[in-house]
Amino acid sequence: EVQLVESGGGLVQPGGSLRLSCAASGFSISNYNMYWVRRAPGKGLERVSVISVLGGATLYADSVKGRFTISRDNGKNTVYLQMNTLKSEDTALYYCAASRLYSMTAGEFTAWGQGTQVTVSS
Numbered sequence: 001e002v003q004l005v006e007s008g009g010g011l012v013q014p015g016g017s018l019r020l021s022c023a024a025s026g027f028s029i030s031n032y033n034m035y036w037v038r039r040a041p042g043k044g045l046e047r048v049s050v051i052s053v054l055g056g057a058t059l060y061a062d063s064v065k066g067r068f069t070i071s072r073d074n075g076k077n078t079v080y081l082q083m084n085t086l087k088s089e090d091t092a093l094y095y096c097a098a099s100r101l102y103s104m105t106a107g108e109f110t111a112w113g114q115g116t117q118v119t120v121s122s
Contacts, residue, residue, distance in 0.1 A: 004112060020036070024111075030077075033102040039115075055074075079096055093118075
């Protein structure tokens, strides 16, 4: 069974940090570009970041550029998102996803996780 399981979310104060993890099972992420996407309350889905198959290239949404860092460990079949200097507008349900495409604007996802909630509030 193909699964992506996110963890690491929680409640954090503005300016704080969190590190999200996404553990894959049932398939190898080494064949996929991996994404973090988020859905904020009352808003649509936003692609936060993508990392290429071997990790040599990354892209970020303008809203998180310079604050978030995506990384992957293909040996552990896991993807990470380090989030620093968090803002209230980062509050969202964060998902990881896999795709054959490397794009911040197009393409369908082959697999999705269930999401982990990140809440930034004082």
